[in-house]
Amino acid sequence: MLATLSWWSVFLVFLGFLLFFLVAGAIVWWRSPGLRAVLSTLKALGWRRGIRGAWAITRDPRTPLVVRLLPIPLVVYLAMPFDFIPDFIPLLGQLDDVVVIALVAWIVVRLTPPDVLREHLGIERVS
Numbered sequence: 001m002l003a004t005l006s007w008w009s010v011f012l013v014f015l016g017f018l019l020f021f022l023v024a025g026a027i028v029w030w031r032s033p034g035l036r037a038v039l040s041t042l043k044a045l046g047w048r049r050g051i052r053g054a055w056a057i058t059r060d061p062r063t064p065l066v067v068r069l070l071p072i073p074l075v076v077y078l079a080m081p082f083d084f085i086p087d088f089i090p091l092l093g094q095l096d097d098v099v100v101i102a103l104v105a106w107i108v109v110r111l112t113p114p115d116v117l118r119e120h121l122g123i124e125r126v127s
Helices: 002-031 033-059 065-069 071-079 092-111 114-120
Strands: none
Touching: 033 065, 033 114, 065 071, 065 092, 071 092
16 A cells, blocks of 8 residues: 555655646747747757757857857767766656756847857847
């Protein structure tokens, strides 16, 4: 009986986290039209043009040094064999990677000059 109770409690905590992230994501999506515009533009770029644009941004001399060096810790974090939330936990394990990638993308868009973003990706800055 105790083992069944603990699995149910773990399952309920998992569902609680999932519900929290879904509601928080929906609120952020609803309240931020600039974020929706940037994400739809990035989606329209496709992954090949997006990678080429990101490479061009890191090589552009007008880009701040922080933005140029930011891909290094991102790749190191994504290649690490351990995470904040282990990947074998369904959905939540990949969610921490998505949050880190989104945070890095937000930092890049915020710190890169608007003319560089417009030139290499065709997007405007998010407020």
